[in-house]
Amino acid sequence: MSVIGIDFGNEGCYVAAARSGGIETLANDYSLRATPSVVAFDGKKRIIGVAAKNQQVTNMKNTVGGFKRLLGRKFNDPHVQHELKSIPARVEARNDGSIGFKVNYLQEDQHFSPEQLTAMLFTKLKETSAAAMQTQVNDCVIACPVFFTNAERRALLDAAQIAGLNVLRLMNETTATALAYGFYKNDLFEDKPRNVIFVDFGHSALQVSACVFTKGKLKMLASSWDQIGGRDIDLALAEYFTKEFLERYKINAKTNARANLRLLTEIEKLKKQMSANSTKLPLNIECFLDDVDVSSSMQRSQMEELCAPVLQRVEQTFKKLLAESKLSLDEIHSVEIVGGSTRIPSIKQLIEQVFNKPASTTLNQDEAVSRGAALQCAIMSPAVRVREFGVTDIQNYAVKVLWDGDGSSSNGEVEIFPQFHPSPFSRLVTIARKGPFNASIVYGQQVPYPDQTIGVWKIKDVKPTERGESQDVKLKVRINQNGIVLISSATLVDRKEQEEAAAAGEQAAAAEEKSAGEQAAPNAAESADGQPEAYFENEDDNNTSTASSPGGQGWAQRVKGWFGSGNDKTKKKTTKAIELPMEVATHGFNPADLSNFTQQESKMISNDQKETERIDAKNALEEFVYDMRNKLQGGQLERYVVESERESIVAQLNDLENWLYEEGEDCERETYTNRLTALQKQTDPIKLRAHDYEQCPAGFDELKNSI
Template identity: 30%
Template sequence: MRDCFGDAALSTGVKYPKSAYWYLQLLLGQKFDSPLVTKYRQWFPYYDMRKDEERGTILFQHDSETAYSPEELVAMILNYTRIIAQDYAEQPIRDCVITVPVFYTQAQRRAMLYAANLVGLNVLQLMTDAAATALNYGLFRQASFNATPQYIMFYDVGALSTTASIIEYRKAQVKEGSVANTYPQLSVKGVGYDHLLGGLEIDIRLRDHLARSFEGMKKTQGSVFESPRAMGKLLKEAKRVKRVLSANTDFYAQVEGLLEDVDFKLKVTREELEAMCSDLYDRVQEPVRQALEAADMTMVEMDSVILMGGGTRVPRFQEALLKAVNKPDLGRSLNTDEAAALGAVYQAAGQTKLFRVKKFIVKDANVLPIVVSFEKRVSGEGEEGEEEEEEVVKVVKKTLFQRSNAYPQKKVLTFNRYSKDFPFSVYYSHLGFLSDDEKTYVGRLNLSEVYLAGVGDALSTHSGAEAKGIKAHFRMDESGLLLLDYVESLFEYPPDEEEQSTFAKIGSTLSNLFGGGSSETETTEEPSSAATEEGEGEKGEEGEGEKAGTETEGEGEGVSEKEEEAGEGDQEEKVEEDDEGAVEEEDLHSDEGAKEEEEAVPVEEEEGEVPAGEETPESAAAAGNSEETETRDETPPTEETTPPTTDEGEEGDEKEAENDSETTPGSVLAGMVYSEVTYLWQQTFCERKLVHDVGLELVQTITNISISLKFVFPIEFVSHHGHGRTFHNSHAFRLRTAALRVKAPYHVYAQKVCNGKVLMGKSECV
């Protein structure tokens, strides 16, 4: 039997239901024991599904020799769509933009990327259905946009799920060099969804109703529920009856030779269908409520509500939605079947050099909050007022990406007061806005376990410098994927004795000539303008780190052409700890679990560890520091927003290096490893010297896929430029390693590739 897709597969699937696979996007990134997999097996009990013992995911046993994973089946569908596009375009196609549901987790997004990779597709971006639909809607209404925001709610009832998304449209001014240009922009402000509220649930209920009616006739010896072919016929007929009842009040369902050559015919009314699905219509308003809550808005602020998806053709859905949004009518101006695809096509055209399209800025939003937790040792009071203090461990939690945070975006987490190796965890949290069922559909909350090794070695190597903390650089890219780019340790060396500047010497000479001073008078040297700018930039950055609380500097409204590759915008947010170790977090949508949890555990002194109250040079250097989180939203400031002051030598060079570097995501998926060692840099300033030591061994475990990945970074690099001299401009250079890509065959763990190690300068296992 040949492979077939679409309508051909639908017809063939009635005869061979075990060999026809439906609604596979529900299974991507899911473990075998997931509630969504359990629901899928209830819908289609005739599939022979088993557990992949290596990955813990699903396998469809196609025949005695062949088994397919959901990623492989989705890859076949993607390849079929590419063949259709190539036939139309009459040229090879490799690049694409793929739409995914707004609620897709990190594991599901990586599974989709893996499916595309299996057939050689280069995914430019994973775009959410909400953003793609909104882009298609806005393309033809750009003339109506201005500086005043317009808010549109899109309500999408698809085959599997229902989503409500609030989109802001406006014109944004973007500075490109010395010119400020105006572009249309859309921003996803809030999203609400129901995983299993869709047209398929109606089809399944109507199918089961028809099957029970046939069983009641008692004309056959066998049960229709035990015949996969009969159930496939009934599902096909149920879909047809549902469509007809959307425009008619009653209709006859009929199937010839349903079972044992017995024909089936039954009259079904719209009232009966609505009674079967009455509880579904009660769930229509929940996505609307979630979206309004996420955007912190009300329905009064919505200019209109636009329908999307084939499920919105059901009259009862429309009635329930009208009641939920309290609007006189619903917008039906979108092509519900093609709007998302057309929006993705435009987005793809804008990311390639083959087409020139008008710029339309798209800012998507994170749906599930992501948190980092780590342990911190603090001194506690002894019992009954004793002077002796006992070390305790507190579990500190910091929100890395909140609900509705725009992306792409970068964030830097700084760890201070650490003199030994330590781990930290990244996971989903603050999910109080979800129902109990929706929380189970998220799957495993833990995203990654990271262990930082070599901390003590880095401190001992730079014992003469002041430790400035260990920084973990996170990034959420255009596809909504969370990446830990690299980890670095920063040290500050004391400045060398500076020579008097030429101007200071001239001033001293003139002063002596006119009797204004003597040779014994000390002269304070005024740094040059360039040096002053460098020093102020550094001091400003350091001063911000000393402030307590949360500071947010500027939000950009668009993407400048210069920084388009790096992402969107510059927003800095810092969250610090006070002296007591309490974390100040601003999370408007947190539940009870969103509060910082601290677990006090007495800690015994390890061998070689300094007892509480005593200090090492390294710990004393970091004593004035506290953990902080820096947020860099990659949206450049608009004309209305003043950009934050940055140090050209450090941050500017970082962006330049980032744009020059290869953009291979550091990700792990289903036995395939993509690893990258990005870049290292160091700067020497006239006032002080900063050393970025990436001599940390980072061990990362992606628990959703159960694969380990280890990065081994170079230990040390120190420059001695600038000794005995004064630079009026910052002298900076960077050292960069080549990006390594290690691929493992399908079903092979990363541990089998060099024991999970990425070796610098070597492409083969040793």
């Protein structure tokens, strides 16, 4: 049994596994730790990861990358349109408005969504893990950007499900990094909180988070981000070189997708060299376009000038984090950097400038996210035993609940989770209602997604009391461990009051207890009889800390009064909670689509397997032909076969070789295996003779002489 952590990067993925001995980053079929986030198709099979990236220039139309940032989005989303400008594959809007990458696969045009492509990549990572660990993968934790909204998180989970991964948690990338940092630190203390800033500057995004560590625990404080990354630097440099080549050579790289891709590849290499070298470095591309060789050069200072707008945004993101974390410079212990683009010297300088500390490189810059995710998986999974480490994440955007009015009550809204609220967490909102109603969860601030709505829940079966009064409906609003916000349940609190001399019952006491630690009162309206029409309570799950409650006392008092918990009361209240059915419209595939995509993926996996087996069978036959011919022509088997038989077999081998290059080039697996078996029937006795001779040469010679 194995548990893994996945860092699904826009450019490349890393997978780490938790074993009893510790965390290990796994190598793929090319013995590399990074698997490019690229999927390609050819006539018969899918090509994923390193092999896909390697053949991109010669199979551009059927090679797809850059789909991470398209998850959960529609084709006409402005963000998608922007992303598509730098994706050379063919993309179309499908009938339902979703994104379809058009590729030629199995000799026909097919469309795949970003979620399906992500699932294909996950299938590859799963296979990589199974091969490296020599066991099936059970559970995983997948890291995702802190700024991913509900739709993107659901899409990522859908992709994982299509690939048959059991996701224990979607973990924010910087939180995974923080765990990779804190888990092995043995100088963290209960009474001496340590504030660390984590900077992850990757291919498509910059994420900066503040985290406080105490012994055995971490708590995220705040995050800031920007949708800029190494690729924006590449694009700025490409703009410069394209202009230069246009002037000097009169060739325009933008008119040719292949040339543009080659230019970007060379620029990325140059950029990496410039991180280590401040002198002028060359850029040469042979037969760039129209058979023209191009050459130019650049030095670091020039690159910094060209990328000034990107660097400015990096600086602003650092400053925003500093302000939002409310940490003073003195309170920051260190600034840890991960992500490929933090290797750029000017990024390190900006860190020093803003945080007044040099950037620390305690962590492996490429592998930290996957290692943190693997640690989290090990902590959560029963399959591996590991020491506990408490992780309290944050909800990165403010969240509101809105509810419709009905005939007698007005509509309302309340901010249920402010930005950077601890997560996972649940809260109860109580709304007085006489009939069914709709409750929506929406983001309470601008988010990087075109639709602010997280979902609409139709709360059914709500009825007035026998006396025609409103009933209390409790909605449990939850940020789950994946950072997904939902209404996890709706219950009707059926209250019955009976005049009684006794003190208030247990129910009231329970209600009082629940409302302890209450937040500031929401802006709920007061109903006519003075009772609040809506209020909320914390339900502190998963040991998350309860937020402080400035001004909360008055509110708690009112709630308490409503439930009548004072011991001078003469009414006994009995409450019965009735679970209400809900109908939800939120992001993500519906179950039918999900099952359809899962089946498609399984079919593609078995098709790939069959194709691999077919190619393996062909290779085995080809190898046999060469090997046997060598052995029979001057090789070790020549002396163990009579000449006529030897000539016949060699002739067959020659014919077979020709056949393999002609009509035998593309046959079924069985055709190859049958031919191999037929040949082996003839050659096995020769091999056996050779073997017998080697075992007992004297006896063999004696026998030969006696014939």
